[in-house]
Amino acid sequence: MSRSVDIAALANLLQEAAVKEILPRFRNLEPGDVRMKTEAIDLVTEADEAAERLIKSRIDAIAPGAVFIGEESVAADPVLIEKLADADLAIVVDPIDGTFNFAAGMPLFGVMASVVAKGETVAGIIYDPLGNDWVIAEKGSGAWMCRPNGSQERLSVSGAVPLANMVGGASTGFYGEDDRRIVMGNLAKVRIATSYRCAAHEYRIFAAGHLHFLMYQKLMPWDHLAGTLIAEEAGAFAARFDGSRYLPAHLSGGLLLATDRESWDALRREVFTV
Template sequence: MIEELEDFLENGQADVEEAIRKAAAAEIVPRFRQLAAHEIVEKNGPHDLVTVADRLAEEHLTASLTDLLPGSVVVGEEAVHADASVYEQLAGDAPVWIVDPVDGTRQFVHGDPGFCTLVALAQGGDLLASWTYAPALDEMAVAIRGRGARLNGRVLHSGAPEPGQVLEVATSHPDFTTPDQKRALLGLRTEGVQPRPCGSAGLEYLAIARGELDAIAFSWENAWDHAAGLLLVAEAGGAHRTVAGEQFRLAGGNALPFTAARDEATVERIVGLLQGGHS
């Protein structure tokens, strides 16, 4: 299977990109700013929404991606919501597609173009490739492990913040944080750091990869929100770490919050602030 995966990563990237574009064109774009009230449902409160576009796009991608790579499985947000045991496939041996059909559903529902489709390919907990597609912005970012990251064909390089500049950090919404995590995130409220609420997680990661955002600090670990972005940031030159100073694990069990940032020095600074707030 290793040789098949290598061949797929070498020759199948364009097919995956086409599959993502087709799913978005068929199920997401026609419903943008056209949703009826009954097509929107709250899952866990007003900040956690799902729409008919999420469900149908995930079904579309599940069929097309597994056709492209026989023997692969899919861990998608909506499938896991329906059956939590699906998440366990992240720890299996089969290649796994990690899918968030509409990342930033709240923005999508409100007619804001700041949403995207996230797809990552992993095996044995290792990220191999990722695709971040923002159809309303006409942006497609692709990262392949060891081969760099590109946005609409242009090489992405996260760079490093200028010495002494105020760091802009996108952070979790308070609804998704425990008391301990809230205390940790309070560590970012210090001189030289400007925290702000996050939007679409996938687009925040893209902003880091293109050097427009310095870091994120998130307190939830759903793989579909983070897998694509973590590889994108890493291949653009950035890094990530949990509050315990460890690498983020796709299958879960991470110490939270965790951070991803433009460079290693910024990761170390953010982790230190999170640890200080946690104590």
């Protein structure tokens, strides 16, 4: 239980939304079911909106009095996001993370939720509808892979490796052209840098020890609160580019996660400096 929120019930609600509203539409979308938001790579589908409506309709029973902040709700009412910093309790939801993949029929998307209490992320959940399992963390209690049969496995980030051997995820699309050119050149210093266009799965595999770093520039809370807490509970070091702690109220400043502080420093110095 995190600040009067039933985390198991919240996890089950994400699963219910996926079963009822997301999976039936996967690879079954009509042309009118997919719409562009801000640009061609920023999409919303009927599944996103229907899943968020279902979650929102049930949230008061799980987190009484909580402010509900969903990606699609904020798209409709941008002022809503301003309530996050001062809310006693808030539930932040991304009904489909990886919408571009989902709309393209790629099996790489997830459902995310986080619990924020007085400006601190206290719980995070990332549900994989196709794998039918959850990665869950509550602050101070570790990060766990939870399977539908009830089994649980504690997650831990990878051990540190030299910069030249690092494999990680880097979302470079929100840099300006000149800065992007510099960063993408610097990424030649690591072994592999990729992007799954799905933070949900990037955080899951990072927390499970299969990546050495993650970098994001655009900081929307539904994309990063759950994953950052999960990564930290799995042993990662996470901070904004200036070294400050990432908090729910932050919408800018970049975000870099690494297996430890020394690796973070090396990545910031050698790769993600423009």
